Amino acid sequence: TAAAAAPRSSLSPPEFEMRLHVINRQKLVKSLQQHLADSNRPIQGIVLLQGGEEQNRYCTDHTELFRQESYFAYLFGVREPSFYGAVDVATGKSILFAPRLPAEYAVWLGQIKPISHFTERYKVDMVCYVDEMEEVLHSLYKGEDKSLLFLLHGLNTDSGNFSKPADFKGIENFKTDLSTLHPVLTECRVLKSKMELDIIQYANDISSEAHVEVMRNTNVGMKEYQLESLFLHHTYMYGGCRHCSYTCICATGDNSSVLHYGHAAAPNDRTFMDGDMALLDMGAEYYFYGSDITCSFPVNGKFTADQRLIYNAVLDAHNSVIAAMKPGVNWINMHKLAEKVILEALKKGNIITGDIQDMMALRLGAVFMPHGLGHLLGIDTHDPGGYPKGLERPKEPGLSSLRTARELKEDMVITVEPGCYFISALLIPAMESSETSRFFNADAIKRFVDFGGVRIESDVYVTSTGCKNMTNVPRETWEIEAVMAGAKWPIEKGLNHSQNGIANLHS
Amino acid sequence: TAAAAAPRSSLSPPEFEMRLHVINRQKLVKSLQQHLADSNRPIQGIVLLQGGEEQNRYCTDHTELFRQESYFAYLFGVREPSFYGAVDVATGKSILFAPRLPAEYAVWLGQIKPISHFTERYKVDMVCYVDEMEEVLHSLYKGEDKSLLFLLHGLNTDSGNFSKPADFKGIENFKTDLSTLHPVLTECRVLKSKMELDIIQYANDISSEAHVEVMRNTNVGMKEYQLESLFLHHTYMYGGCRHCSYTCICATGDNSSVLHYGHAAAPNDRTFMDGDMALLDMGAEYYFYGSDITCSFPVNGKFTADQRLIYNAVLDAHNSVIAAMKPGVNWINMHKLAEKVILEALKKGNIITGDIQDMMALRLGAVFMPHGLGHLLGIDTHDPGGYPKGLERPKEPGLSSLRTARELKEDMVITVEPGCYFISALLIPAMESSETSRFFNADAIKRFVDFGGVRIESDVYVTSTGCKNMTNVPRETWEIEAVMAGAKWPIEKGLNHSQNGIANLHS
C-alpha cells in the first residue's frame, strides 16, 4: 500500500513510567521540608493542586483537546481533566481526587473507571472522589490548629500571568499558604531527573527525525503549511506525539524574520520560491515533555554565498555557546558570546564595519538578534524558573528578551537558539541613528532586504562538566545539502562530504 | 523523494471569497429589518459583535492556535483575534474595528498591517481602531435618543452555554438590546447560501478523499491514532485544512461503542487486532466551514457475517433517511425511520424478536442508537438553530438526544448518522427490564459483547425537492472491501464489484 512506501521511523513510542511522578513528588517533599526547616516552620501541611478543566470553544459544545496543566502534570501525570491532587508534606503521602462521573458518561465518553484503576495507573497512595476532598484533607492533616494547605500561586515570568490556586467547596475551613509552594515547586522543575531527561531525549529524537524528513521533502513551489503537516504527521504517526510543544513556525523568505510566525494571523500560508531560505521552528511533545528545534536551510537545497555567510555566522554562535556551556556559566554571558560571534562574522562578510567592542557596547547585536539566546525547556516549552526571586531581568535591548539570566546548573535543559535576522523595523532605525549608522555597510545590507533570517536551535542539557546536545539534525551546510539531495541521516561515518554517495555536492 | 511517492490528492484548496460574508451580512440586515418591521419597531440600531481573543494555556505564554468565534466568522470572516465588527441595520454599512498593535508586534508577530489592508481584505465599508469604537458607533447611529446596539446574547442549545455579548469601554453610553439579534442571526446561519454550500462541499470532498486514504492504509496491528494522523495529514497537506471540525474519533473494537471516543482520557491509543471493526468519525474544516463524516469498516478489510449484518442494518437506515428527506419532513420522524429500519434488520438477523411497533413504543431503538440521527452543520460542527424559540426538545430516550427536532427546509445542511451499538450500560438494563427483556435473543447478543458499534455518517443538504449527499466515500460493503484491497475510488463506472480489477472479492 501507499503507507508501506511512506517514510518510516527508526523509533517507536516508549511506555510512560509513572515512577517519574513518584520521583517528582519525592523531590518536592524533600525540598519543601528543607525550606520549612530553614525558616524554622513546622514540617506540616498539605500541598494541594487543582488539575486543568476541559474547555469549550466559546459558547459551543466544541471541546478543545484537553492538555493537563503543567505543574499538575509534573506532580501527578494525570491525563484526565477535573482532578485534584494532594501531597502531605510531613509523610509524602499522595492522594488524587477524581471527579464523580454521571452515568451517561459511560455511553458518550467511555467506561467509568473504578477508583482502583487510578490508584494503580498513577501510583499514588490513595484515590478519592472530589466531593470527598474536604473531609479527606482534614483527616490527613496531623498538625495543630486549622488544617494547612499549600496552594500554587505565583508569577509566570514569561507570560506575566499568575497560576491559579486550587479552589473547592469548603476551602474556607482551611488555613491556606499562597506563597511557599510556587518557588519551591518551580525550582524542582528546573533541574531534570534522569527519567525526565529520557523523555525529553525521545521528544528530541522523533522531532529531529521529523525535521530531516521535512528537509528531504522540501521542494520549490510548496506551501509553508505542507512542511508543518509533514512534521506533525511524522511525529504523530511514528512517534505517538499527539501534541506539539507550540504552534509550528514554518517561515520562508521574508517571513523568516518574523520571530513567532505561524499563528492564526500569519498562518504558514506562503508559497515558497526558488532562492528562499526556510526557517522551521517545530518540536513535538511526548508524554507532557517537549522539544524545541529550529532548522534553517535553502528551499532549493543549495546555499548561495550570502545564505552561507549568514547561516555559518549563526552556526558558529550556536557551536561556540555549546562549547562553553557548563555549570556556573552565566546565561547573559552566553547570549553576549553568541552576539559577538555573529557580529564578527557579519564584519568579516563586509555587512557591518567597525570595532566589535563598540558594537557590543551599543547593543548592536540586538538589531540582528532581538530575542534571547534560549530558555529552559521541559513540560512547558518556556519552562518556568528563569527568574527566581531576587534575580532581575536585564534592561538592555536583546538581553531584556532573555527568558532566564541564571547561571547554568547541572541537569538544566535549555535551548540554544541564536539567530540573525534582517528586520526593517529594527534595521532602519539603527541605520539612521547617529550613534550606530557608522557600523552599517548600506550597500551590503540592501542585498538582504528580503532575506528574512536564520535561526539554529538545539536543546541542550547541562552535565557536571559541560553539556550535551540532545538534538540531532544536519547542521553543517554540506550536511544539509547532502541530506536534501537524498543522503541518509546520520551521514555514514568515515565518509567525508565528498564521499557520501552524493556526487559533486559543491559543484 | 518519498513525498513524491506518497498519496496525492485530486483536489487543491480553493481561494477564500470574502463576498461570502458580504452576502451573510446582507441576509442578516434584511432579516433584522423584517423582524423590526413585523414588531412595529423603528428600523434603526447597530449590530455589534466582539470577535474572539487569543488564549494562553493556563498561566503560561503557550498560545493556543486561535480560531475565530463562529458568529463573528459568519459575518466578517476575520482570521485575526481581538477585532470587533458592526453593521448598521438601517443602511447595511459594515465597520470592522482592529486592535492597535504595539510596535514590537512587527518584530515578533509580523508586519503591522495598515487599515487599508483590512478594508480591502474583508470587503467592509470602513475599518477603524478598537479605541475609536465608541466615537465611531455614536456618529454612525442616526436614530433618536441614545444610540442603540444589538448585542449577541442567547442560548446554545447543544452546550447549554450563552454567547457573550460584546463589551468595551464606553458601552454604558449606549442603549443595548440583548434579545433581538441572537435568534435572527442564528436563523440566518441555518440556511446556507450557494457560496457556503460550495465550501462545505469542498470540506466534504477533501475529507472524503482522506477517509478513503485512511481505509486503504489500515492494517491489523496499527494504533488508532495512526489513522487520525493519516487523516489530519491528508486534509492539511493536500487540502490546506489547518483545523479539524472536532477531535477525531478513531475507535476500534469495543471502543467503537463509546460515542465520543478520542478525547484526552480515551486518546485513540489502542492497538487494533484482526477481526476488529473500526469506526472513524473525522471531518476537516476549511475556511471556518466544517464536515462531519463517519466510516465504519473491518480493519482487516473483510466483513464477517455479523459485521455485515450490523453494517447493512445501519446502511439501510442511512439510505432510507436520505431517500425520504425533503423540505417539510420532520426530523423526529427521520430519527424514528432510522430506528425502525435498524430494529427490523436486527430482528431479521435473530438478534431481537417480537413486534416492531411494540419495540418502537417502548423506545427500544434508543438502546441500540442512544444518540440523535443528525445535526445541523456549518461553521460549527453542531451548528446552532436546532431548537428555535417555541420548539421543545423531546423527552423520550434517544429522541431527547436530538440536536434538532425541526422540519427540514431547503438549504439546510444536516448530518445523517444512524448507528447501532452494543453498549453494556444500556443493553444490560434493557435485557433485565420486565418490559423489554422479551425482545432480546440473549444467545445472539452474547456474540456482540465486544463488537462495539457501527456508525455511518454523511453530510446532506436539502434541496427544493429532496436532498443531496455531499459525502463521497465507499458505503456498500463490497465497495469498502474493494477499496481496502486497492481499487480506485470512485470505482470505475460500468464495472460491477466482481469486475473492478480485484479478483475474488467475495471469496
Ligand SMILES: [Mn+2]
Ligand atoms: Mn525556543
Ligand SMILES: [Mn+2]
Ligand atoms: Mn456528527
